[in-house]
Amino acid sequence: MGQFGIGQPVRRKEDVRLLTGKGRYTDDVHLEDQQWAVFVRSPHANAKILSIDTSAALESPGVTHVLTGADLRDGGVKPISADMNFTSREGKPMFKPERRIMPVDFARYMGEPLVLVLAESLEEAKAAAELVALDFEELPCVTATARAAEPDAPVIYSEHGSNVSVHWENRAPDEIDAIIAAAPHKVTVDLVNNRLIVAPMEPRCAVAAYDPADDRITLWSPTQGVRPAQASFAQLLGIPKEKLRVISDDVGGGFGIRSKRYPETAAVAFAARKTGRPVKWRGDRSETFVSDHHGRDQVNHCVMGLDANGRILALRLETIVNVGAYCGDNGPRLPIDGGGRIIPTGYDIEKFYFSVKPVYTNTVPTDTYRGAGRPEANYIMERLMDAAAQECGLTRDEIRRRNLIPLSKLPYRTQMNFVYDSGDFVGVMEETLKAADWDGFQARRAESEKRGLLRGIGIASFVEQAGGRPTEEMRVKLGADGAATVFAGTFSHGQGHETVYAQMVNDYLGVPFERIKFVQGDTDTTPPGGVGTFGSRSSMMGGVAVRRSCGQIILKGKRIAAHLMQANAEDVIFEEGLFRVGVSSVTIEEVARAAADPSKLPEGEKPGLDESNLFEREADLMNFPNGCHIVEVEVDPELGTVQIVKYTAVDDCGVVLNPLLVHGQVYGGVAQGIGQALTEDAVYDESGQLLTGSFMDYGMPRAHHFSHIEAHFDETQPCKTNEIGVKGAGEAGACGAPPAFVSAVCDALKPYGVKHIDMPLTPERVWRAIHSAKPRAA
Amino acid sequence: MRNFDYHRPTDIAAAARVLAEREDAKLLAGGMTLIPTLKQRLATPTDLVDLGRIAALKGVRREGNGLVIGAMTCHADVATSPVVREAIPALASLAGQIGDPAVRHRGTIGGSVANADPAADYPAGVVGLDATVITDRREIGADDFFTGLFETALEPGEIITAIRFLLPKRAAYQKFRHPASGYAVAGVMVADFGDAVRVAVTGAGPSAFRLDAMEKALGASFTPGALEGLNPDALELLTDMHASAEYRAHLVGVLARRAVAAIA
């Protein structure tokens, strides 16, 4: 309905505020009498802490307090313990080392916070931090993923005797191995899913104040949902959650890592209560590099057997995932529940074996990052499909056509017990092939060749899961003046919720778009069942709850309207902002005004039009966004550089609520996916120092790395498990871009017999692939 | 950043005086390198002497068969200067390839040359175009100026006032950008002065250097083909996380050939 309704390319309400510098971020919070916090971090990757001497720091000018892990422990601060319990096939539980907010015995990664210095100014705190004397005994360390799983690698936690947390398997491998051994075609690929630094534009921040009058701490911090942050930080501090108010103002990017429990945040909240004065910590960019959780970091060994016609018979996957020094909130869960459960993505494969070994290393923990396991899973499947095409002598589109789950097989129950309710995987691929002019590629390749460039085209067909945690609460309130307010349990940190929820309320209730306000990010006003924004969940989880809240408003509105029009509530029809019975009608604005006036209400009706809905989904009824991305590249064979020249995406994210916003999600996801495939790589050296510790060394992709991205939607298959038909959109690009890009570069290098290059495809790697194929030039 | 005294002299002598008198005074040009160093507390000077108000240090002028660029001229001004573009288009192009627009509007030629970053572009220009570094005390020839990794012939307290470039008959600069920083993984300036050819390389070694074999070959035949087989010896080049010495040696060869091809 109308120009601001669902499906319209409405411009973002929040942009004028954000683009004119009127956003309010945590760093904009300045409290009277605040102390500045600086953390002293471990310079070593693995070390026994022999002593911590804070006396010189305490005497430094302006210093108010210096706190160590012992102070936190004695003050009742609990260690972070991850809420997951995977077991091996024999029933052996996983090993989860204790993660103290600031450890007192061992430092397990370079950058781990050990001491908190508080001073009147940031400069004084920094100067004093240099005076904290730490004495260590350095221990052997391990940082590399595959290395950590080797039997002779240094073992970080001797009490466990191995760096492998658990060997998780979905089943016994024997039957699968037998099928693969007997298969007419067999392919093997070994992959590295490179480690990434997430680097949201806003660095991490925390400001906390303690009010002794009601014994309550208020914590300002960028999160992805204030309710989970409230529950988890209250638990860490050992206080009831009512005693902790969490406020997240505007947040400059989350990408998954902002929703995690960080030791610094807990320490700041503790310090505010302990010292009785507000505390402010603003992480700087260098701290972001070493202490924000990193993303990805897997190695995969994958084997697949196919029949003579190129139909997949069975699949065997082994993954080692580097979870860093501790078990992050989601670390080991990502390849198992996040990625593992979506395997075999869109392909019709009944037999597969999947094993995961999460390994501890002396690196900062890895955790959710845009896609959280699904980009890794799709990368595995797509690299396998390319290898299979070559092995079976089929084109890359044909091998996929033969193995994708056809529309006729839906709903389709996967081996991991998901039910794909909707999705025309083959149809989406055909559309993409057409939009990308796949068939006309040879002419373009010939044209590039004239300019001395190798042109390649690559394809990826992907499926992911979206929806995340199965509950969400949203509240919609109509004031006496007819203006609406949405109180969100989800948390927009760049996604544009202020706009899209307003479109929905405008559509459902007929309240003018500009009269819809948006409130989020404060546990004093966020609905108690609020969860937050991650896992591409807000459109479905928040969206359904908004729709149902609006439905509740309409129901009550009908009763009030009926009373005003002296009719039966059952006879009232609500349409486009009007309650009608026969020829008489009242507007929703009039009903809202009446709702505030007890004299105008039917017997027993409570005043107000203020409804909240706690949407509870059956846990496995996620939605399954899918799509196909095709990339074309030109490689300069002399330099090894790769330039994207054409990018075509068709995404099925169900019903598109706002194409502008969803395009933004696709572009952003693609940019992050291309970043992973082309330039980004977090590298630790053997002594555990982060070599890529700044943007001078860590390759963030730039605008010139991209071409125009042509993004289309396939809206023919709305999601059947939620009443608005939406599927997630946030993580699709990060799933499609890396495999499509690698496929394209390998296609360009086909004349050299190159089958695979590990990400990131740096110029030197590409050059080496070319030159190791040819006899080396002098 | 630690506290320091800030000075903003309007002439070179006054700047030199502060440098001489204060315990650990440092010159501040555009601050592109110095300010991050201060923020990370890697340098803690007692005094900063901002050269930004000294008019004599700014600007570009022709002087006989030379082009003189004031030390405080920013990269963007060099890149867009009609005088530079006419006299040595390759130098304008080099300046235009430095960093990003913000860096080009703050960073200066004097700061870049004094800093002698192994991956900076100007050193290839200075050495390749046979420039002279003019200071408040003397003139230093390009071949004597860069002495090692972040090291130059400058003495403590010496101030670069300008750089004088010789006008070549033709010259070209080719750069391979570092994917993260934008600096040169390798950069090659080829300049033909009629009686001599100079080939200068940056990014690949501890400091800018010349390639004699390539210079001789181009002196005999100014064609890309003349450079075949003359890549520098990888053993003398840098290896880091981003590029091995072997790859750098290869890049230098490709860039040199492309530079020659662009002007042959």
Ligand SMILES: Cc1cc2nc3c(=O)[nH]c(=O)nc-3n(C[C@H](O)[C@H](O)[C@H](O)COP(=O)(O)OP(=O)(O)OC[C@H]3O[C@@H](n4cnc5c(N)ncnc54)[C@H](O)[C@@H]3O)c2cc1C
């Ligand atoms: C993000 C980024 C990207 C960059 N990319 C590139 C690139 O691609 N290529 C490239 O070549 N460079 C690059 N640079 C470097 C930049 O272009 C500057 O040239 C360099 O940082 C020097 O900066 P500045 O002129 O502001 O000098 P400052 O930082 O102010 O000073 C640098 C040093 O030189 C000394 N100094 C300054 N002026 C004089 C003088 N007249 N006499 C004696 N000593 C002096 C100072 O005391 C200081 O030690 C980049 C820098 C950044 C921050």
